[in-house]
Amino acid sequence: MTEPTILHAIFTARPEQGDNVAALLRDFAEIVRAEEGNVVFDATRLVDDPDRFFVYEVYRDEAAFHAHLAAPAGVPFNEALQQxxxxPSSILTFLRRI
Structure with missing residues (x-):
């Protein structure tokens, strides 16, 4: 059985940019959720610090994750997010189910 690829990403909005990050992330989430190999894409803001974001992602397998990375929407999203x-970029942590 193939293992899913699971990760979370964290990042912090620049001052006064939290709502712009949230809007960008909301739009990107819709695109990612429509990808064939995506299982979960939950984008959230921390309650106690709304400029901090936490994204939990699950892909069917490593091939689906690589397809996500190669999808056309990723590059413009990451370029916009970086600003x-x-x-410098999202901090990614890869996870394994137990």
């Missing part, structure tokens, strides 16, 4: 967040 709106404090970090």
């Amino acid at each position: 709106l967040i404090v970090e």
Whole structure:
């Protein structure tokens, strides 16, 4: 049985950019959720710090994750996000089910 690819991403909006990050992420989430190999794409804001974002992603397998990375919407999303967040890019943590 093939293992799913599971990860989470965290990032922090620059001052005054939280709502712009949320809007960008909302639009991107709709695109990712329509990808054939996507199982979960939950984009959230921290309640106690709404400039901090947490995205939980599950893809059917590694091939589906690589297809997600190669999808046309990813590059413009990441370029736009990079301008709106404090970090140089999303901080990714890969996970494995137990």
